[in-house]
Amino acid sequence: MKRILVTGGAGFVGSHLCERLLNEGNEVVCMDNYFTGRKSKIVHLMDNPYFELIRHDVTLPYFIEVDEIYNLACPASPVHYQHNPIKTIKTSVLGAINMLGLAKRINAKILQASTSEVYGDPEIHPQPENYWGHVNPIGIRSCYDEGKRCAESLFINYHHSNDVLVKIIRIFNTYGPRMEPDDGRVVSNFIMQALQGKDITVFGEGTQTRSFQYVSDLVDGMIKMMDTDDDFIGPINIGNPGEFTMLELAQNIIEITGSKSKIIHLPLPSDDPMQRKPDISLAKEKLKDWEPSVDLKSGLIKTIEYFDNMLQDQSIKALV
Ligand code: NAD
Ligand code: UDP
DSSP states (O other): OOEEEEETTTSHHHHHHHHHHHHTTOEEEEEEOOSSOOGGGTGGGTTOTTEEEEEOOTTSOOOOOOSEEEEOOSOOSHHHHTTSHHHHHHHHHHHHHHHHHHHHHHTOEEEEEEEGGGGBSOSSSSBOTTOOOBOOTTSTTHHHHHHHHHHHHHHHHHHHHHOOOEEEEEEOOEEOTTOOTTSOOHHHHHHHHHHTTOOEEEETTSOOEEEOEEHHHHHHHHHHHHTSOTTOOOOEEESOOOEEEHHHHHHHHHHHHTOOOOEEEEOOOTTOOSOOOBOOHHHHHHSTTOOOOOOHHHHHHHHHHHHHHHHHOHHHHHOO
16 A cells, blocks of 8 residues: 555545545545635545545645655646736745655655646647747746746756656646536536526637546546656656537537527637647557547536536535
8 A cells, every 4th residue: 555645636636536546545645725626526535544634735845754746736727827826836836846855855756747738839739748838938827837847847857866756747638527617717617608508608719729638537647657667757748639629619518518508709818829739649658558538528428417416506515
């Protein structure tokens, strides 16, 4: 049995990761400051004696003995990470420094949840790991993009200078149950709008693309990456190469929900990437038997069911 620390464990992805790691027979310590996470996402794990919860902000140091660390703490939705940009940068950068320092001290292996946002508004399509990206360092997304890029640099340098065992994954747009209904991300926005018969807000013409990955495929990839040989550190793309325009996504969601909502267009936010699709050749080569297995329609059906239940059961919202 391994003892594993998951920072950001009460968030959308973190809650699924904690659950999977527990189911695989590990002891899991979930650390979160509840900025965008909630206890309601992990309440079902709390009776498990091998699950522990710590309220802590990763911008401050923490000491604990664990075998592995998954560093997920960081708001991920543009609305959330732009709410307090300086705090977002501190979370990525100081959080990485504190967790890498901990990993070094206790000799733990550590995985960084980096992002496709390190590619910015990419000029190469699809994006392979050796593409350096096209990021506006002073734009509204830079607190997130540059924070994550700096964290990657910290990970690589702790590895080369201090022999810390690190792994870097670049996650592409991921969706699924336990996303926040009001996090402003496109999947949650469109589903909530469709279920409530509200207008579906497509930003810009809706021709921009994203590649959407269902959360269980991401969790599989994360755990497989942690288990790769010590000399493989990444970065590695983890995403589903199925690429859709935002108009196609809206139409898919209208069709599945049978909604009468109509599509309206709102201004495109600045620096919004026009296209995004992972090249996953490296992941297929390095991660044993990994490739995304949930297509967009199947994943959307499960996610819509989750949000529909949430709308029916108001008591879920009342949970802290
Ligand atoms: P999320 O906002 O649901 O989860 C982030 C978690 O981190 C929350 O529980 C939040 O409370 C916690 N957190 C934030 N700041 C913290 C701090 N200073 N100290 C301690 N905890 C803190 O987002 P998510 O979608 O679950 O994303 C998880 C990770 O994956 C993030 O690092 C994100 O950048 C990365 N990622 C996600 C996606 C995606 O599409 N979901 C894509 C690329 C990268
Ligand atoms: N988007 C949209 N309507 C919304 C929310 C988002 O058209 O209500 C667009 C957004 O402009 C972007 C895409 O959907 O082009 C994905 O946005 P999201 O915030 O989910 O993720 P990110 O931009 O970080 O990939």
